[in-house]
């Protein structure tokens with residue numbers, strides 16, 4: 575079994591499915607493929623095969639990368655990963671490169687605010703060293719870029735970005751320039767906004783084992799619920815302000831203010847369209863605001 579087949583057999587690469595991706599710019603995306611990096615990380619043999627392959631790439635394939643790594647003779651090479659997910663990948667890669675590229679060490683960068691930072695004894699290690707940035711999966715290259723910036727700030731020299739998998743379709747290479755990017759696998763992933771998703775249109779069931787399906791379904795449910803409240807409440811005369819239900823209230827307060835009457839919420843609930851616990855939460859909210867329930871307790 576080649577590495578790709580092994581990753582697929584282990585569930586690390588999923589194809590021909592219907593997956594919900596992490597939303598971007600307030601927009602949900604669906605697609606047919608998924609790279610489950612946790613599956614690779616949780617299988618040491620598979621992880622080592624990826625590291626083997628990357629070491630081979632670094633030695634054999636790219637002359638310019640080799641030249642970069644060997645830029646300063648006798649210099650230490652440090653593999654740096656973003657914490658936490660990519661640490662096992664970076665460690666595996668460092669152990670494979672050790673000896674092949676002189677003395678190879680490993681360090682990781684911590685998340686801080688919007689970026690990453692190098693701290694503690696890693697600072698001494700990285701200062702003046704050639705550095706390989708080891709990222710597990712390149713989605714857009716954003717995190718790897720921030721780690722590279724932190725390394726440069728710590729006085730390191732970034733020579734290459736080494737990823738298990740690049741699914742960015744070229745975006746990462748652009749974002750990481752001038753640093754060269756090497757990936758063991760390039761996985762092309764079609765994606766569409768959830769609105770334009772052909773799989774949704776065909777009624778293909780959502781993959782409920784990976785991706786952000788739970789958050790997406792919650793979001794869809796919320797939107798539907800707010801829409802249904804609006805529909806029911808629309809013909810009613812504006813009157814008292816009602817907080818329909820806890821967490822939605824903040825999100826939609828501006829929109830719903832002055833539009834809803836408490837009895838509508840109750841009526842709606844009687845029709846079985848709201849869960850009892852939602853109505854209860856609503857009633858509690860109203861009581862805490864000193865609003866009497868017109869239909870009694």
Ligand SMILES: [Zn+2]
Pocket residue numbers: 592604605768771772773774775
């Ligand atoms: Zn879809």
